Amino acid sequence: MPRVAIVGAGPTGATLALMLAQRGIPVTLIEAARDFQRQFRGEGLMPSGLGALTQMGLDSLLKTVPHRPLSAWEFWLNDRRLFRADEPLGSSRPCTLVSQPPLLEALVQAAQRESNFEWIAGTAVKDLLWQTVGEASQSENRVTGIQLADGRTIVADLVIGADGRASAIRQRAGLTLETQPKSIDVLWFKLPAPPGYAADNRxxxxxxxxxxxxxFHGAEEGKMHLAWAIAPDEPTEQKDWAKTFAALVPPEFVEHFQSAGESISSPMRLSVLVGRCSRWHCPGLLLLGDAAHPMSPVRAQGINLALRDAIAAANHLIPVLKTTDAAAPDLTALDRALASIQAEREPEIIQAQKLQAHEAGRGELLRRFGILRQGLSTFSPILGLLVKQVWTQQQRPLREGMTTVRLQS
Ligand SMILES: Cc1cc2nc3c(=O)[nH]c(=O)nc-3n(C[C@H](O)[C@H](O)[C@H](O)COP(=O)(O)OP(=O)(O)OC[C@H]3O[C@@H](n4cnc5c(N)ncnc54)[C@H](O)[C@@H]3O)c2cc1C
Known part of the structure; x- marks a missing residue:
């Protein structure tokens, strides 16, 4: 059977590798990091992402990973709460924070139980292997494998670039990313959570x-996270962060931050990149997840869409890979499947990025115009109910997904 090489063991790569391996397809999964602990990884899973994991048969695996449902969403303007919307906001399950490092580890461990799965960690993929195939007039350049940073090469009938927003595979394949203008970076802090926060995790x-x-209270026991939006060109000067936050947080947290002092971690600066490739594939290669469409952190979409990408890819690839002869794979059918995957997934990605921009735009309006903030906050007892109703309705596509994604086999 043809071999697939997947670059990057984030949510996209790890789940797709597992689904392919479980269905008897030879897969090599290559991850640059030695372990999953080092990098920052988002935690928010919407009902659509949780549903994707359920379809993959991973509910029992998820139970073994630290996770914590959200109780509610709260919006605070100045020192007043505009509204609180309780989870699950009409969905069948609440938005849940899932610790990614143990989730990814568990996914890779599950894949390692399949005899046709190969795992290479701690080595980055450096380049693509190419071959010119076909008769002179109809010849094409085809990706035929990858080269690792340690010099090893892996020959594959299909390479999948699931190596995130800075994708080296995308660059090597010459697939262009069209980016949206950069509007924010995020400084990420962790600190001990106040007592009782976990029980009502807003x-x-x-x-x-x-x-x-x-x-919010993260998936990890006793850890509060604080995501601080800054302009991309804003320097990260050393501040007395505890004092800064104590002056801004909702009244119930003021005391906690006043005494937080040194227990607030040094901030991690996370650059936010949003964009989309107009073409996700070339002969022998497909981009998925953030490599094809880096997502903003707004309303936790990236992991969910990545998991849905993986399902759509599995649906299109498995039938082709299973009927293909390893000695003479049907490359035309394989390349057609790559185009079908992009065609199926692109509308949801476009829509999600639009909705994320819309949400971010509303926040930016409130940030910039004190008078708007003041008006809404003053009349929050009346306006809050109305805004909550509209906001809750608008969340539906961001929570449930905008297209039907069903794992077929
Ligand atoms: C601040 C911030 C917060 C976020 N929070 C959330 C959230 O709460 N919920 C949510 O749904 N989304 C969130 N996102 C978005 C989300 O993190 C991404 O959309 C999602 O991780 C994409 O998954 P992926 O598997 O495509 O890529 P990634 O998760 O980026 O995984 C790519 C993997 O490829 C590996 N890799 C990279 N280069 C190479 C190479 N050359 N060779 C081998 N391996 C390589 C990397 O080490 C990494 O493990 C957030 C994003 C940001 C910026």
Missing amino acids: FCTVVKKGRVFSL
Whole structure:
């Protein structure tokens, strides 16, 4: 059977590798990092992402990974709560924070139980292997494998670039990423959570004094996260962060931040890149997840869409790979499948990025215009109910997904 090489063991690569391996397709999964602990990885899974994991048969695996449902979403303007919307907001399950490092580890371990799965960690993929195939008039350049940083080469009938937003595979394949203008970076902090927060884990978004930030209790026991939006060109100067936050957080957290002091971690600066490749594939190669369409962190979409990409890819690839002869694979059918995957997934990605931009735009309006903030906050007892109703309705596509994604086999 043809061999597939998947570059990157984030949510896209790890789940697709597992699904292919479980269906008897030889897969090599290559991950640059030695382990999953080092990098920052988002935690928010929407009902659509949780549903994708269920379809993959991973509910029991998910139970073994630290996770924590959200209780509600709260929006704070100045020192007033505009509204609180309780999870699951009409969905069948609540938005849930899932610790990614153990999830990815568990996915790779599950794949390692399949005899046709190969795992290479701690080595980056450096380049693509190419071959010119076909008769002179109809010849084409085809990706035929990858080269690792340690010099090894892996020959594959299909290479999948699931190597995230800075994808080296995308660059090597010459597939162009069209990016949206950069609007924010994020400084990410962790600190001990206040007692009792876990029991009522609100995702609080605060707009106050020209700042927008969010706080919530993460998947890990006792850890509060604070995501602080900054302009991309804003320097990360050393600040007394505890004092800065204490002046801005909702009243119930002020005391906690006043005494947080040194327990607030040094910030991690995360650059936010949003964009889309107009073409996700070339002969012998497919981009998926952030490599094809890097997502903004707004309303936790990236992992969910990545998991749905993986399902769509499995649906199109498995029938072709299973009927293909390893000695003479049907490359035309394989390349047709790559185009079908992009055609199926692109509308949802376009829509999700639009909705994310819309949400971010509203936050930016409130951040910039104090008078708007003041008006909404003053009349929050009346306006809050209305805004909550509209907001809750608008969340549906971002929570449930915008197209039907069903794992077929
Ligand atoms: C600040 C921030 C917060 C976010 N929070 C959330 C959230 O809560 N929920 C959500 O749904 N989304 C969130 N996102 C988006 C989400 O993180 C991504 O959309 C998602 O991780 C994409 O998954 P992926 O598998 O495509 O790529 P990634 O998760 O980026 O995984 C790519 C993998 O490829 C590996 N790799 C890279 N280069 C190479 C190479 N050359 N060779 C081999 N391996 C390589 C990397 O080490 C990595 O493990 C957030 C994004 C940001 C910026």
